[in-house]
Amino acid sequence: MKVIAFNGSPHKNGTTHRGIMTMAEELERGGISTELVWVGNKEIRGCMGCGKCREQRACVFDDDPVNQSRNKVNEADGIILGSPVYYGGIAGTFKCFLDRLFFPGIDLKFKAGATAAALRRSGGVTVFHQLNNYLHLAQAVITPGFYWGAIHGNNAEEALQDEEGMLLMRTMGRNMAWLLKALETGKKALPYPSEEKMVRTNFIRAEGV
Secondary structure (H helix, E strand, O other), X not given: OEEXXXXXXXXXXXXXXXXXXXXXXXXXXXXXXXXXXXXXXXOOOOOOOOOHHHHHOXXXXXXXXXXXXXXXXXXXXXXXXXXXXXXXXXOHHHHHHHHHHHOOOOOOOXXXXXXXXXXXXXXXXXXXXXXXXXXXXXXXXXXXXXXXXXXXXXXXXXHOOOHHHHHHHHHHHHHHXXXXXXXXXXXXXXXXXXXXXXXXXXXXXXXXX
16 A cells, blocks of 8 residues: 655755654554655645636646646545645645645545644644645545644654653544554445435525525
8 A cells, every 4th residue: 555745844854854754664664665745845726616627637838747647646645735834834835736736636535634833932723724625525535633733843853852742642643544554444344325416505695684
């Protein structure tokens, strides 16, 4: 089995990288390989809302890592999303990447997902929830942890001093390894739940109502 991990930080070997790699090391111990993709340093434009991706299952902008990354995710058994906290939210470049990666639909249903937020002081819970929104809407199974998935430190060396944060990353890595194996076993024993046709409702009030 294989997990694809995305580092949304502009710093290649910073706190975000340390959190992701701590999870990846536990996955490797569980016999699961991890491919790390660094996207936080790339020039990635935001979603234009053109809707063309819904027709062709790929973004019309093909000059950055988004479409190539979609293929990697579709072929993987699980995904890790890691981002630093910028002004209480996901780093801007990574937000652009995730919007365009997930909007056309992506093959993550009943696959394992995990997230990590890296921060100096505060904002980690907000970013943790924002990252998990992508996984939830893709119908991924979110890896449990004993606390919100955040790790503190202004650099990788400081992150190692966050003993609870490092314990959390290791725990999530082990939990994800177990979850991947449990999902694989379950898929062999049980069929997927039935699906209904999607109904999209726009809440627009009629004039005079």
